[in-house]
Amino acid sequence: MKILVIEDNKDILINIVDYLSIKGYDVDCAQNGVAGFNLATQNTYDLIVLDIMLPGMDGLEVCNMLRQEARKNIPIIMLTARDSIDDRITGFKAGADDYLIKPFALVELVARIEAVIRRSQGHGSNLLQVSNLVYNMDTYVVQRGEITLKLTPLSLKLLEILMKRSPNVVPREVLEQQVWGDEIPDTDILRSHIHQLRQIIDKPFDKPLLHTVPKLGYKLADSLDAS
DSSP states (O other): OOEEEOOOHHHHHHHHHHHHHTTEEEEESSSSHHHHHHHHHSOOOOOOEEEOSSSSHHHHHHHHHHHHSOOOOOEEEESSSSSHHHHHHHHHHOOOOOESSSOOOHHHHHHHHHHHHHHHHHTTTTEEEEEEEEEETTTTEETTTTTOOOOOOHHHHHHHHHHHTEEEEEEEEHHHHHHHTTTTOOOOHHHHHHHHHHHHHHHTTOOOOOETTTEEEEEEEESTOOO
């Protein structure tokens, strides 16, 4: 497991990095928000431990930018000395998965890391994401960027199949079988529903995500060449 720790207090940072390393984690670190954001966007991490009070760019801004601009769904645990309910709500609204109040025991930090990673790997959030298109399967809410999209149940089913297999091509036969089983209404029904789905998730936006692959099927990806 690879973890990024973003903390400006050198003593706290050293303690966290040393303890996580002893526990078997591969750890990178940064002491300001800008450096931390750059590491988070340039590398792949299983989790980020993020202090709120950071120089250059505070933790809330880092978290918000990772969620909104970089579209990163890396689990994030925020560290802070602020313990009011309003502060916690602000952190969660920025996109934090958990919130740990300073001072804390390192054993508790590890316990929270393990719990958050378990939820993430177990798809506890049930979020599917392709580029800036996000589908929350718990709430049936689909968003592209900041815009919430309205889809029919059948369109949601098609979208789920395509997103789960992205960026791979999904053959027409697979889509038809998973949506209608052995009772496909007619030969053009899939094409019609794909057209409707494309009108909703692509037409209002500059960049298409739903691509037709001639003689094969359909794929949901940043580009037709993505693989």
